[in-house]
Amino acid sequence: MDITSYMTELGKQARAAARLIATANSDTKNAALLAIARAIDSHRNDLLAANASDMENGRANGLDAALLDRLELNEARINAMIEGLKQVAELPDPTGVISDRQVRPSGIELAKMRVPLGVVGIIYESRPNVTVDAASLCLKSGNATILRGGSEAIHSNRAIAECISLGLAETGLPEAAVQVIETTDRAAVGELITMTEYVDVIVPRGGKSLIERISREARVPVIKHLDGICHVYIDDKANLDMAFNIALNAKTHRYGVCNAMETLLVAEAVAPDILPRLADAYRAKGVELRGCEKTRAIIDCLPASEEDWSTEYLAPILSIKVVANMDEAMDHIANYGSHHTEAIVTNDEARSSRFITEVDSSSVMINASTRFADGFEYGLGAEIGISTDKIHARGPVGLEGLTSQKWVVYGHGEIRQ
């Protein structure tokens, strides 16, 4: 079968399954999640064996250590997949909820009902656990899903897909509610992101180049995360001990994450007090510092280039800029930021209020570390991704981000006059 026919068939099956899964009740969906967890538990050896051949191929193909680490399944990671399924089963079901009920002057009663999006396409790279995470969130929110993992993880993903099928079948849900693309042919991605008749939204998860390519070529709407050039601004009205803790945590708690701070902005008036303390702490953790001229007049560090301000390091590197005041900080964020997460440290309420209103990012924070911009920390239970888009969903996207609302009208024979 050619790729177009194969993908069309997958799409048709997903669309048909979506109609059924959309109206499955919460108990059934939860039972399926737990059945999938049991299937994974009882097929551990199959998963490990499948993963071993992916790892072997990966090593033979010269994958680097970081990629191999992401690709690897072990008992602990299988346990985490099982735990994740149980947690999603515990989450409240967002679908079917009726809200905003009102009677209109015409007599009709109008309300909104939360409903699944339909068919969600997920495109991701090497981590096989995404197969389970993404499938479970889509299933719980009543969506059918088509999953396309990295070709290097194909055996692992197929083995996980079989466990998912077993769990769905055991609870009487259509197996096509979760489909894994069985070919490593790249053309399959091209089909997936353009078959608007069968796919309602694409969620790409991976590096910036993957996401840019998909955004460029997709005809299906994309919920995407581009980059996280997050800022902390230390105001001259900040509690400097608090500022120290937040700036240190936002950079050094984890380096390779999108909500880590990449640029520190410091008000000129407090820069001589706070920067030397911070610089010592960063150096003790091995963070390379790159500063503007004013920064370098206070602490010893490398010069920051224009390019630094728009770079997501995802590494122990920090750019630092001394600014005159909050307005200059907000201008810098507007010019160089990626609309992900920005924090201000200040005790001045008028300023913090302006900051959270005027800064156009998916998360804006007062006196807290940017590291809190996270689905678990926000109580979403899990996240399908973090959106840097403006429409539909901003920031961490959980179950509700995989749904929409339709209008429901309860009439009594009303007609338009």
Place this chain on the structure above:
Amino acid sequence: MDITSYMTELGKQARAAARLIATANSDTKNAALLAIARAIDSHRNDLLAANASDMENGRANGLDAALLDRLELNEARINAMIEGLKQVAELPDPTGVISDRQVRPSGIELAKMRVPLGVVGIIYESRPNVTVDAASLCLKSGNATILRGGSEAIHSNRAIAECISLGLAETGLPEAAVQVIETTDRAAVGELITMTEYVDVIVPRGGKSLIERISREARVPVIKHLDGICHVYIDDKANLDMAFNIALNAKTHRYGVCNAMETLLVAEAVAPDILPRLADAYRAKGVELRGCEKTRAIIDCLPASEEDWSTEYLAPILSIKVVANMDEAMDHIANYGSHHTEAIVTNDEARSSRFITEVDSSSVMINASTRFADGFEYGLGAEIGISTDKIHARGPVGLEGLTSQKWVVYGHGEIRQ
């Protein structure tokens, strides 16, 4: 200046204006709307003169009567534009509203804040009044907007744009908050829909071919309305007088609108009762009927072809299908509908509950005419369009549909452990 440079300049100005308009308070935005209304009122003769040259060119270029009618401005239409501005000024401002405030286990207080999308690009066809309607909704919701009207209306749109600039300037808002593309070069549209750095969302308003072309070529997210193949299903548990009124109103209240019924589905058991009465009433109004075989066994009408079921007539034509029951009706809707608006007429609560849950349309109705799927009827005050998309906003899109929500975190020095 070449088109790319011209559009980039417009985009930069819009982005800068968006930052200012996003945080303008409601009083200022309302004052601007009323100032624009006054400017239009005092420049009536300029608008009529500009429109006269568009009309003259249109006639010289052989535009048909319907297009010329849409293009025409007259005193009544200018009054309607002024009235529309006043109504938008009266609407509540959706931006800045804080909701879902909660304290998380970490100690941070989390909430959502409703915010403008940023820069909205509107692409429309000949009606010059859209210039004011769209600008007013974008302005009220705190968005900057770039408007691209039909080339046949260029003089009218420029004259309206001048009135908008006057109103903005009078209230101290940036004139670049509303920009009309001053060239009729088609390449400008290509730039507008791909400059993701400067435009956050595109709303195309016009015929299906325009919208399909824009969806195909856009890189910026599109909120779009494709077609409205709306259905009314008359159940065998329907009050047949009510069903008669609703089916007649849904088809004949207005023909050229997207929420008009295009296909009537009738349960077999009541078809012999209701179809002859309805057929007489439709014929009296000059509606051409096209029926399935079972329909034609009951009433005299043309045969419906397979293509009829997926055709949006926007005309006094109706296709009719007799179905065994609600399940067959819902299958038909799933196969041929456009996810716009569907209604059931029934007194059976279990069935109506299933219908509104299972039918995947932006509006689903019980015992009411599909013609109610409308921003004014839903209390949105006005609509920028009706979305047949699944993400972001479904159905009539008003001010709220031009906004999104960002996460706001109020901390007290919290860091991630």
